[in-house]
Amino acid sequence: MQYDTIRAIQWQDGKLLLLDQRKLPEEVVYREYQSAEQVADAIRDMVVRGAPAIGITAAYGVVLAAQQHFTQTPDNWRDCVESELDVLAKSRPTAVNLFWALAQMRHVIAANPDDPVNALLSTAKAIHEEDITANRMMGKLGSGLIEANSAVLTHCNTGSLATGGFGTALGVIRQAWSEQRLNAVYADETRPWLQGARLTAWELMQDKIPVDLIVEGAAAALMRSGKVQWVIVGSDRIAANGDVANKIGTYSLAVNARHHGIKFMVVAPSTTVDMDCVDGAAIPIETRDAAEVLNLAGQSIAAEGAGAWNPVFDVTPAELIDAIVTERGVVLQPSRDKMQAMMTAA
């Protein structure tokens, strides 16, 4: 499809290739991974990021672990792979897609297949493909909510770089752009990692969709100006009552959107919904190194001696959300009952 050219996660000749997102937009470099430990480091160090992409990458990490241990220690491969599953699970805490994908891989191991490497590889590939299919479905459902001649504001990066391909919130934007519903796309630069400035802007430029960046502090003024009709974001984990964890700053956008009468859409596959999390307060929120706030591109930007608080996600309460879009359907004004109905529908 037009407007969809990037694939950041690739399986080639028994190895995993990841587009190194720390280097974008200056350099487009794919790195090669041959062990689960290397993959866990890549997730922790943000070579790959975005909830669905983290899950898919971890699934391929389990394949790498099986490849290595089934050849080296065929009698004891299962225990070795188990311990690598734990290493992968510790890479990042908030994106539930990671734990969902690892659980799928555990089921395969538990079924005791004759050829574990191939069984795990086909599951990893299916997780990858199904994510792209879900994204396309969400693109259509989400785009259907947007009136012609609208403009949208998005946050962080939720595109092909953050998923198997196409994207969640950015998939809706891709789809809406292709249907000529949008007259403008705005993206928050997204401090401190600049996922918006570096990644979303790069993706949209690759796919020839124009974008204007704003600093986060400009979001309320943009909303007040009447230039945007929707804020569209992704999620790392959606609780059973419809509370949504996403990149830090999302909650501020939702508060501002409600104040200005602008609609707020969350787009995420059902693999991001955690029905075991009763509400947003139960979602583990990752805090990263203060150095990420105190430095920019390796340069110190803060007064010497200053500290920093660096939670990298926040929770937006369900009452501030107009629509949650998954591949299973659209939940308007999310509530516990509506989430339950969506997750249990055929």
Ligand code: MRU
């Ligand atoms: O810290 P990151 O870059 O992994 O955070 C990513 C986000 O917050 C995304 O919005 C979320 O994972 C959804 S990606 C489709």
